[in-house]
Amino acid sequence: MCEAAKKIYFIRIALISAVFTILFLKAEAQISDTLSNIYEEGWIEKMNGIIAADISFNNSYETFRVETPSNKTILYPNTPNNLRLKLHYEFISLGVQFAPDFLPGNGDNDSKGETTAFQLDAALVFKNWFSNITYSKVQGYYLKNTDDYINWTKGDAFIQFPDLNYEGVSISSGYIHNSKFSLRSLTTQTERQLKSAGSFMPVFNFEYYRINDKSNSVNTQKSKNIEFHIGPGYAHTFVLKEKIYASIGMLASIGYLNTKLTTRTEGGNFVTNQNNLLLRADCKIGMGYNSSKFYTGVFTTLSDTWFKQENTTARNTETNVFYHIFFGIRFNAPNLFKKKGKG
Structure with a gap:
């Protein structure tokens, strides 16, 4: 199939998906709250007036890939493991993430250079709707495929880019079709799923991010990217017996990526704009223990993003596997918080 035919094919898929999603949401909006409350009875245990706090570890990080007909560049940050702290209260969740050197695999600065990473996120999970916003900032990358450019053997230092910066904001939102299914039991930890249930969930994602090489005023690049x-x-x-659970989630999406690339040269800045159609697939599986006071779990995410690269700094297109391990406790909220909320 030629490239023009591919684009027409993908655009058709996008239009069909968008129309289907809009019609479905319109139909679901007509379901009354009374019916939703009937669905929840016996399936979900609410925990109003309870604060959940957890600590977790993951290896989720931003990687980038640049390809030309003659070579490729694969950039990784030196943050293989992250530490995340979160607080959850009813429908709201707040978290902070960083990558301390004391975690196993971190701190190999001589070989891979120094990386600083920081992330803030907030989530709102209501009965049928959920939204999440995340701010991320990373500085310092190394060339994963250094051996493509120099005579390199295992144990040697990688080519490093200490002044390469990533900064971005992402927003996601979706609709929970089945009121018997508790997304909070998997995310904000302010509910418990008492019986097995599943739900269809159309999801929309938007992201704006910048990649900037600040190492020099010439012969460097920066890009501004909009993706949805x-x-x-x-x-x-x-x-299983109200406390032990296993979960699986899948998402297939189609979208658009716009990149404005600025190349700094001695003769001035050279700017190009590129538009790409992208496909994305995610699969998340895990299991955990969820009692009234204590909860823990481990999840694995398989993520794959594809789009036709046009010789620019871009999101990686390879398949990635991420882990997430968390441990948490629940306790009574101060009286100041104990006003009945809706959600």
Whole structure:
């Protein structure tokens, strides 16, 4: 199939997906709150007036890939493991993430250079709607495929880019079709799923991010990127004796990426704009223990993003596998917080 035919094919898929999602949401909006409350009875345990706090570890990080007909560049940050702290209260969740050197795998600055990484995120999870916003900042990358450029053997230092910066904001939002299914039991930890249930969840994602090499005023690049995608998703939680659970979630989406690339040269800045159609697929599986006071779990995410690269700094297109391990406790909120909220 030629490139023009591919684009027409993908655009058709995008239009069909968008129309289907809009019609579905319109139909679901007509379901009354009374019916939703009936669905929840016996399936979900609410924890109003309870604060959940957890600590978790993951290896989720931003990587980038640049390809030309003659070579490729694969950039990784030196942050293989992250530490995340989160607080959850009813429908709201707040978190902070960083990558301390004391975690196993971190701190190999001589070989891979120094990386500083920081992330803030907030989530709102209501009965049928959820939204999440994340701010991330990373400085310092190394060339993963250094051996493509120099005579390199294992143990040697990688080519490093200490002044390469990433900064971005991402927003996601979606709709939970089945009121028997508790997304909070998997995310904000302010509910417990008592019986097995699943739900269709259409999801929309938007992201704005900048990549900037500040090492020199010439022969360097910076890019501004706008990315969004939409698609159908599904998640299911299998519950055993109300406390032990396993979960699986899948999302397939189609979207658009615009990149404004600035190349700094001695003769001035050279600016190009590129537009790419992208496809994305995510699969998340995990299991955990969720009691009234204590919860823990481990999840694995398989993520793959594809789009036709046009010789620019861009999001990586390879398949990635990420882990997430968390441990948390619940306790009574101060009286100041104990006003009944809706959600």
